Amino acid sequence: MPTPHRFVADGTVIRLARMLRFAGYDVEVVPDPGQAYRAAVREGRTLLTRNRRRFLNRPGVFVLPSEDLDDQLVRVLARFPQEIQPGQRCVMCNAELQPATPQEVRGEVPLYVYLTARTFHRCPRCGRITWPGTHVTRMFARLHRALHSARPSGSGSRS
Numbered sequence: 001m002p003t004p005h006r007f008v009a010d011g012t013v014i015r016l017a018r019m020l021r022f023a024g025y026d027v028e029v030v031p032d033p034g035q036a037y038r039a040a041v042r043e044g045r046t047l048l049t050r051n052r053r054r055f056l057n058r059p060g061v062f063v064l065p066s067e068d069l070d071d072q073l074v075r076v077l078a079r080f081p082q083e084i085q086p087g088q089r090c091v092m093c094n095a096e097l098q099p100a101t102p103q104e105v106r107g108e109v110p111l112y113v114y115l116t117a118r119t120f121h122r123c124p125r126c127g128r129i130t131w132p133g134t135h136v137t138r139m140f141a142r143l144h145r146a147l148h149s150a151r152p153s154g155s156g157s158r159s
């Protein structure tokens with residue numbers, strides 16, 4: 001597998017950034033386009049943006065032509081393939097999640113979740129606790145669809 005790419009997303013593609021983090025991609029968010037570009041250059045990251053007029057043909061920038069999240073996801077997965085590790089990274093702040101036992105999160109998650117979920121993760125940066133649930137299931141479904149479309153054999157019908 002290719003080495004993981006690192007990205008900065010500006011404010012135009014925040015939902016894409018969250019989906020990519022869910023897939024395991026390293027994506028920092030810097031809402032201001034100018035600051036995002038400078039951060040990307042400074043840290044050797046690729047800038048993800050919808051800001052076509054400002055960044056078209058700028059090296060180190062990947063411009064997304066569509067505002068459709070599924071389309072954006074497919075384009076990034078196809079252009080920057082890497083090992084997909086769903087649920088290993090905090091979708092809100094990009095830190096790598098750490099496993100936590102049910103005992104460790106007791107009192108911090110709803111009782112029914114504590115009683116039914118078996119695997120938990122905690123974000124060391126923002127403290128967010130995650131577990132397999134409806135939200136994650138939806139993200140899995142979206143990621144699965146995108147991965148299917150991003151495969152070279154499945155890309156023929158897309159314009």
Ligand SMILES: [Zn+2]
Binds near residue numbers: 090093125128
């Ligand atoms: Zn976090």
